[in-house]
Amino acid sequence: MTQKYCHQIGEWVEDNVSQQVQQCVKKKCKWWCACCNKWFCFLVWVVVTVLKWVVTTVCEILGDAYDLVVAVITGGWDIIAGIFTWDWSRVFDGFMEILGAFGGLVGDLIRTVVFPCGLYGAFRGSVNKWRLIGYVEDLIDKSRRFTEADRADIKAALGIGGSGFGLRLTLTSYRGFVRSDYIAPGETVPALVQWNNDPDPNRRVDLKKLAGFKWDKFLQRSSPDIRGDVSSESDIDEYLGNPSSKSFSIYAMSDSALLDRIHNIQIKGDTIGLKLAVDLQDVHLTERTQVQANITDPDGQHNSCAVLDVLARSPFNREPSVSGFGCHPADPQDPAAVERARNLLCKPVIFGTFRFVANDSYTGYSACMFTNACLDGGSIGNDGGTGALYRHGLPNWVRTWVPIHELGHTFGLCHVDGLDRIMVNPKDHSWWSGWLIPEYLCFSGEPQFSHDEARKVWDYIIANFPIDCLANRDVVVT
Ligand SMILES: [Zn+2]
Structure with a gap:
């Protein structure tokens, strides 16, 4: 539950700060100072991305710690009640709930404190959004379905060249x-x-x-x-x-x-x-x-x-x-x-x-x-x-x-390979991919x-x- 609010902070920064800064990086070079304008914006983007990662990660660690306390109470209750009522499925679910919450917190700590490679995940997210905006703008420009007026309206509505893509x-x-x-x-x-x-x-x-x-x-x-x-x-x-x-x-x-x-x-x-x-x-x-x-x-x-x-x-x-x-x-x-x-x-x-x-x-x-x-x-x-x-x-x-x-x-x-992907389906694709372990241990801890x-x-x-x-x-x- 808390994840959503942590994410909202990150999304707000991405929509209202990062995307604006990216616009600035794309601006024309000022040759008299060796593109200092672009370099400066790029530096701001790096700092914003790192800060965004720090804030959302601290938020997530606190949230996961809270979730673990809740899981220990509710899952623990399920285990005790399950034992007394001989309901072994309830005992199992209680254990799984605690295990899931424990894994969430440990994963967060590994990704931030042990090897801070969660930062890679933050840069990946921002870069991918940046690339996607460029890709969509290009699609709109090339599509024969639209008039020039349509293109302008659509770009404005999608936040291309503005904020909140x-x-x-x-x-x-x-x-x-x-x-x-x-x-x-x-x-x-x-x-x-x-x-x-x-x-x-x-x-x-x-x-x-x-x-x-x-x-x-x-x-x-x-x-x-x-x-x-x-x-x-x-x-x-x-x-x-x-x-x-x-x-x-x-x-x-x-x-x-x-x-x-x-x-x-x-x-x-x-x-x-x-x-x-x-x-x-x-x-x-x-x-x-x-x-x-x-x-x-x-x-x-x-x-x-x-x-x-x-x-x-x-x-x-x-x-x-x-x-x-x-x-x-x-x-x-x-x-x-x-x-x-x-x-x-x-x-x-x-x-x-x-x-x-x-x-x-x-x-x-x-x-x-x-x-x-x-x-x-x-x-x-x-x-x-x-x-x-x-x-x-x-x-x-x-x-x-x-x-x-x-x-x-x-x-x-469509379906893809790897439990590190949301579109995986082990029925017709492999659960394994080379990015599986890095994704969970390092980049984000979630399918993407x-x-x-x-x-x-x-x-x-x-x-x-x-x-x-x-x-x-x-x-x-x-
Ligand atoms: Zn499917």
Whole structure:
């Protein structure tokens, strides 16, 4: 939680001081003093970057120390309570929570005190932002989509040549919840009971799994947030036997788990030039396909279509997948539908649900509207719509990167190798990369987007986003 505020300090300095100083470095040389103007600005930039690193690092160390105290108290409580109730998964989670917080603090200390190579990470961040601004300016100048007036408006809105570089968008973050008393129209039994008792294994929603009391595989567990009369499996049994005996809601994840994910979306989004304001919404889920999304088609193809199908229905009411793209390749394109779906590029959405049908080895899935080239020569997208789903998973410090990973796909990013990268997927790429150990031990201690990925995101944005949206700076970032 504290990380966000430390990062905000750094972001403010980067946007309002570093980017101004960089403008000055790019100015023309004054030859009479051997480019003293540029050298002076460059020196100021170095000093600002070092100072920014010192301030944010001290802030992070204090924050991590605080987080460790909190983790020892809450994790310690989980361990003790788990031992007394023979709940070994709770003991394990308690240990993992303390271990994660301990690792965070030790990592910070190693990166600053033992070998101060965290400073490299600070310079890398500032240089990459600098290079990205130049790259985007060049893309805008070369794109044939824009008039001269458009170019000026877009550059002003993005903060190119000014301050606060980034595309300002509002991300809608939905968190699903279910209620014990919801009865679908025309039915007499609550939906949760009906779903739980369904004999079809592909349609059944096991309420104990939904509530986090049971799981298929230990490492695929999640920790939903139950509010109300239920605190154990036997409470669920009681409810299933007599639905009016219990009153409760189950949220897909706790407030703190959600905010942690949102903060990481904002922090990492900024590194690729996205300034995301977030609109947090809780949505009551009344369909089992929302609670347990189907992302495994019989033919194993175009699972992204399922993401779009979920988001096209109430309460999200987004556009269905557009014909002529991957989900309906044989049908002709309807230009009006394509434009409606294109406008949604500027309204990114992410939906936190409970589970994925028959395959909780996934923690998220997304759809990318247009095709974008991958760094490794492949391509992603062409799904005919934009959107992302994810579910909560444990441990938190690993799974917290899932929503920003899925959002990365919706901005045209592909999978890469290495757990030091946000876009890694060990299912189809290697977990290992040569930068893995330096990144965690030295540069930042977190997975990153690379500069090349930031460029790919902007290739996608400049090629596809509506001009109105690129030229709009009205979003208030919170
Ligand atoms: Zn992925």
